[in-house]
Amino acid sequence: MSYKYVTLKKEHFITTVTLNNPPANTLSSSCIAELRSLFQELAADDDTRAVIITGEGRFFVAGADIKEFVSKLGDQEQGLALAEGGQALCDEIEALKKPVIAAINGPALGGGLELAMSCHFRIVSDEAVVGLPELKLGLIPAFGGTQRLRNITGTATALDLILTSRTLSAHDAVELKIAQLAVKKEELLKTATAVAASFIEGKSMTSVMRAVECIIQGSNESMEQGLERERKRFAELFLTSDAKEGIHAFVEKRKPDFHHS
Structure with missing residues (x-):
């Protein structure tokens, strides 16, 4: 199957999914639908034993496609559908029974961080920043961010990060266990591939x-x-x-x- 928003690379039973939706890899409804179909295929693909998600260009994922929200304002059902689509994608990634690693090459904000938190392991480049700034838009995180961030950091820290809308450096993301490793950008995919291999090599x-x-x-x-x-x-x-x-x-x-x- 051909994809509009991602490119795939399969090597040694590791599938690398590169989000490619310029300029900032935002998660539009159509991009979310494509990613959901892709992960359903990867779940059934015997040649995929681990998955790496990363972004093309400067961004991992800048967030949801906010421009898409404009036409939906004033319609509660449309808002519910947006949240349900994002949550369904993140739930499917998290529920994949194969290890999923987020290789966060650049800013992962809003829905981008929510996508990353649904992965099983997260590696950040030294150029990455992460955060949930939705309150600045008069909204809240709605792709699972309020729940997954709380589960990762604890209630007080999740309240701090969401209510202040502040962003974190790669070092701070590791300190708060939002990511497990921070590496130089040029080492990111090499490190993610090594981690993925360590999860599956020599194992059933x-x-x-x-x-x-x-x-x-x-x-x-x-x-x-x-x-x-x-x-x-x-x-x-x-x-x-x-x-x-x-x-x-x-x-x-x-x-x-x-x-x-």
Whole structure:
């Protein structure tokens, strides 16, 4: 399938999704719809075991397409549809059972930061800034930002960042655990690729996908529910050929030859 707003690169089972919607990679409704279709395809693509999202040019994602809001003002249903579309995209990214890494090459603001926070791991370049400035527009974050930022930083810090609308440097984003690593811009994709490879190389995707599911879904469940899910997925793996291969390889002191089944 051809795409209008993204370019794809697949190498060593890692798919790099580069947002390319100049000048600032804003998330219009049509861009969001395309990304949703893309991630549904990646979920079913056996040749994709990890995903990297980055931006073309100076921006990661400057935010939602604010110009698109003008014609929708005064219509509550239109506002609800905008929020639902953005939340659906971020929910689908977060729920992907394959590791998703945001390589934040430049400003990630508003919907851009919300998109990044839906990824499982975030790396920022030293030229990146992040923030949720929606209150300056008389709005609030609506692609999941109020909830994901609170889950990452805690309530007080989320209130601070959203109510002040201030932006953070790459260093500050790491300090607050909004990102896990900060690197020089020229090292960003190389680092993201190395991280993605470390998540999947030498491992069975049958276990990788269940681990991602347990961690991500468990964050929205009670401890009891999360532990129940963990028990069930662990037991399911006992039926797989990869678990049999992994255990025998360990006992025989050799590298496993996984077939991801």
